[in-house]
Amino acid sequence: MRSLDAFCDVDTWIFDLDNTLYPEHINLFAQVDVRMRDFVQRLTGSGPDEAHRLQKDYYRRYGTTLRGLMLEHGVSPEEFLKYVHDIDHSAVQPDPELGDAIDRLPGRKFIMTNGTVSHAEKVANRLGITGHFEDIFDIVAADHLPKPHAETYDRFLTLNSIDPTKAAMFEDLPRNLTVPHDLGMRTVLIVPRGTREVFRESWELEGSADPHIEFIADGLAEFLGEILAEIGRPE
Structure with a gap:
């Protein structure tokens, strides 16, 4: 150091x-995480476990789940970002x-x-x-x-x-x-x-x-x- x-x-x-x-410890991003999983689940028609696996795989490989969804599924970034950031910020x-x-x-x-x-x-x-x-x-x-x-x-x-x-x-x-x-x-x-x-x-x-x-x-x-x-x- x-x-x-x-x-x-x-x-x-x-x-x-x-x-x-x-x-x-506020764990605000947990709300975003849930909404990303739900978005992936609706997009792919998969179950929650598979949607969660895909979400995390894209996050790890591409830097964000969004980047993976854009490249692999042609997702509109505006639609995704609006949906996943519709959360309650009151914990902050x-x-x-x-x-x-x-x-x-x-x-x-x-x-x-x-x-x-x-x-x-x-x-x-x-x-x-x-x-x-x-x-x-x-x-x-x-x-x-x-x-x-x-x-x-x-x-x-x-x-x-x-x-x-x-x-x-x-x-x-x-x-x-x-x-x-x-x-x-x-x-x-x-x-x-x-x-x-x-x-x-x-x-x-x-x-x-x-x-x-x-x-x-x-x-x-x-x-x-x-x-x-x-x-x-x-x-």
């Missing part, structure tokens, strides 16, 4: 959304500590998600952090090509004129940090210890100990506080 002084020259802060900006509660920490970070801040702007805005509004971000780069802006595809990071960086060597990326999936690390970003994996075995499939955490993961944090707000103290921006 690198020293926190690696963040001293960072001027752009990039955050994944689901299970990164809000605590994983305001997080003043997180909002304060993000606000005090020097430079620009972005959300980069494989979800939609609409979903991200609802989560950010519930957290009370919406006004801290310059933009939300979603799966539509990525032309439905999800992280961890290198082309998507290139598109995001070019669109926003970001120097990756002066950027930091916060994620909950190790594989989504491989390209950022190769581009020169500081990479932070957010995975609370108490939830790793509860909400994760084993393959999702493959690579957690690899060199492309420079920092691992249990909680985002607390870790940002440590960064702020290191770079001379304490409360």
